[in-house]
Amino acid sequence: MSNTARSLKEFRDIIGERYHSSDIFWVSREWRPSPSYRHAKKRTPYEVKLDIMMSPRIQHVVEEAAEDRKTPQELLYKEVDSILDEMGHKQQLPVIRWFGYFLTKVMKRIYSGVLVNSESIERMRDVMPDTPIILVPSHRSYADFLLLSYICFHFNISLPVIAAGMDFVSMWGIGRMLRDSGAFFIRRSFGNDKVYWAVFSEYVQSLVRFGEAPMEFFIEGTRSRSGKSLTPKLGFLSVALECFFSGHVPDVVLVPVNISYDRTLEEVLYAYELLGVPKPKESTSGLFKALRMLDEQYGRIHVDFAPPVSARLFCASVGLLDEHRSARAATYSPCLPHTPLANESRAVTDLAYHLVRQQQFNTVLSPFSLVALVLSNHLALSATDAKLGSIQVSEVVREVKWFKSVVETLGALVAIEGDVEKAVLESLKIHQSLVHLTPSNTLQLVKIHSPSVKINPSNLKGHNMSNKTLEIAVSMVMLQHYVNQVLHYLVNPAIITVVMQNLQDRETITKDDLFAKYKFLRSLLSYDFILHKPWEVKDYEEGLKQLDLLNIIEEVSPGNLVLGNHKKLQIILCNLMMPFLSSYEVVCQVVKQEAIEPCSSSKIVRCAQKRAEQCLYDGSLVHPQSLSLDIFNSALSSLVAMGGLKKLRDNGNVKYIVCEEKLDEISNELRKYLLQPEKKDYSYGRISSDYMAEQQKRAKL
Incomplete structure (x- = not known):
């Protein structure tokens, strides 16, 4: 939970201000951003490229690769040069001004407001001169991509350099404009390509060391189609913080940012993707087709910058003190590939989860x-x-x-x-x-x-x-997208409530027994929600306090709990968890049949979705949102982590095989918490009358 009280009064509508002056005069005004890192060194794109080409790491990896591949070094330097051309960013102010003008026109048309917590902006501005800054926004829409740059332009802050996927590069005209606005492009996966890994690492660390502009990256890796926060990806953060661990910079400050939308631009496409329909390939023609969204309204956007997080202070709080960095710096070799030590990896993992949680608790929930x-x-x-x-x-x-x-x-x-x-x-x-x-x-x-x-x-x-x-x-599934935006506030109280709902009327349970059952469900759901294992005791105790405050549990004697009288909220909290638990039970049933022999994840997911569809019609499942592939994939990851499935790798292919005894143990425990609905006819006529309006509208694909 956030430690600081927030108020809607802190938010300022930066689009509303644009109705009172000329847009073209505003974007073409004299732009003097406030100073960024005081030790920053301004470089041209050519100088950035040259610094990386001449770095000890690149020279070392080229020598090694030349020997391994039996290839002349000149060819490998050309490969490095090509990667840097593909990756490299620029910041061309005329292009940025044009983008600012275009975005202003679009946002004024489809949004009723873009509200930014101006106090949080000033809090970030205060720390910028002292240390390199990395912005870590949530990722729910393509609109996130340039929104922070627009906000920085509005508030006269140095524009960030943005890590972007390669999806946009092939879009005629668009890729170049994004690059000229500060985007640098990285591949989704590098495999065992040591040369690419070295170039990527050196590029990111060069941006951190020189600190000429804030850097921005999406710690979730990709857009969340479900509306929930995704498990953080650790690679980019780990590479960026190597500069700190090795002593090249005294600190790095990370600023989690939450971007909350009343209505998500891609809501229909996301629903189809979650149900298994692949997303269309990004293209310029697709972008122009999407411009018909300009005829619709999408409400407001709220943007809040969480308190800046010092990597130095955070690492110290988890036991990684300055003495470690001093020892690390003494033995650090700039030639070797990025290889974090075990305690550094743990600190990066803890920090990544902390950043995502800070994003979550700086959400502004929409009425919808x-x-x-x-x-x-x-x-x-x-x-x-x-x-x-x-x-x-x-x-x-x-x-x-x-x-x-x-x-x-x-x-x-x-x-x-x-x-x-x-x-x-x-x-x-x-x-x-x-x-x-x-x-x-x-x-x-x-x-x-x-x-x-x-x-x-x-x-x-x-x-x-x-x-x-x-x-x-x-x-x-579209409706669930908006429900999911609330769940991080409710998931821990809901898990405890699901456990206690299984008790008989006024039956007591000890806090220790309740915690054991809570840990089971928490572990099971840890790939669907941000439930970091080191937090489980603290989250459990916080959940108990919240449930006591809401009159859902009562302590009838020291250490003994019963369900309270707030039946209505108990039912709601349980219903919030049932689509997930129902899907997990379906996956348990499917892998027990299909994964007797090594089986691919795609086959398991298809079979699970087929079974869930059948369960909807026989009445044993009442949540159509349980058909989401996102939940099935999370269930697979959980079963592997809990020992119910074993992951096998064969010639680059990943398959799964059931560990039957452990899977039975998991499945039997899970079934205790599933609220079995009364068997009813779930025919199409019944679904249609209960769920669908008479007015029908076509999907906008």
Whole structure:
């Protein structure tokens, strides 16, 4: 939980300001960014390239590769030169001004505000002269890519140099403009290519050492399609911090940034991707087709910069003191490849998880995230109780107002000021393509998928589901995207509640027994949520305090707990976890059958999705969002980590084989926590009436 209280009053609408002056005059103003790192050395792109080509590491790896490959060094230097041309960034102010003008026009058209915590900007500006800065934003949309540069331009801060994937390079015109705006391009995977590894490492470390501009990278590695934070990728952070561990810089400051969207630009594409339809390849023509989004409204963006994190102070807090760095610097060889020591790797892992958690707790929750949670819970209940019927908007408003107070108790900041009903109705207007407000003032999900959408079965990453299933699943996965944005505030209390919900009425459980069961579910879900193992005791104790505060648990005697009286919130917390636990149980069933012999992950995922579809129709599963491949893949990773599956590597191929005894142990324990719904007919007619609006809209692929 964030240690500092935040307020919506701290946020300043930088797009609203653009309505009161000329956009062209604003982007062409004299731009004097505040000083960055005081020891920075300004270099041209050619000088950057030359420094890297002449570095001891590159010379050493070229000598080694020449010998290994039996290739002249001249050819390898040409390879290095080619990699640097592919990778290298520029910062051309005329291009940056043009981009600023274009982005201003787009954002004024589709967003009602871009609100930035101006106090957090000043906090970052204060530390910039003292140390190299690395910006670490959350990654939910392609819009993240240039948004921080736009904000820095607005506040007269040096523009960041941005680590970007190679996807954009082939886009005619776009790749060059991104490069000229400060992007440097890196491949998604390097394999065993020692030359590329050396060039990449030297490039990143050169940017950190010289500190001529802040650096920006996405620690999640890729955009989160699900709306949840992804497990952090450690490679880039580890390479960047080698400069600190080796003593080349006295410190590095990392600034986690949260970018919160009322509505995600790629919401429909994400839903299809999660259901197994591959994303279309990035192209300039695709970008122009996507410009039809300019006819829709996407609400507001909130951007908050978390307190800067000193690598030196953080490492000291986990036991890696200055003495280690002094000893490391004395033995450091600039020629050798990047090889972090074991205690450095642990510190980098802890730091990476800390950065992601700081991103999470600087979220600004949109009103629609709470609407989605209320609606999703209602749909889960109505799937097993037809008496519930449709939900009135007045009831949604009442539930949002109540749940806002719940999540604020847990430390959340919700973007609702004043009238809750007004905020809910505005959010429904923004999301009218997903949630339909009927003339009778009830809410229904719109059927996004249409049979006219052509999907090539040969390209699918999952099972070839029927159109009837997709008509339900696409909308529900889209809705879950917004529910997921709330879950990091709720996951620990929810796990504890799921365990206790399994108890008989007024049955007690000791804190130690509860912790053992909590650890099991936490380990199982650790690839779906940011649940770092070293935090488990602290998170458990914090979760107990939160549940006590919410009247969900009571301590009837020292160390003995029972469920409290807040049944409504208990049910909601359990329903939030059920789509994940249900998917995990499906995966357990599938691997027990399919992975008797070594089996690929793609086959397991396809079979799991097929079984989940069957379970929806026989009534043993009531959560269409459980069809998400994202959850199936997380389940596979968890089962490997917990010993239920063994990962095998054969000629570069990864396969899995079941460890039956351990898998049975995991599956049997998991089944204790699954709330089995009453068996009901889950025919298409029933799904359609419960989940879909009469008004149908086609997906915008």
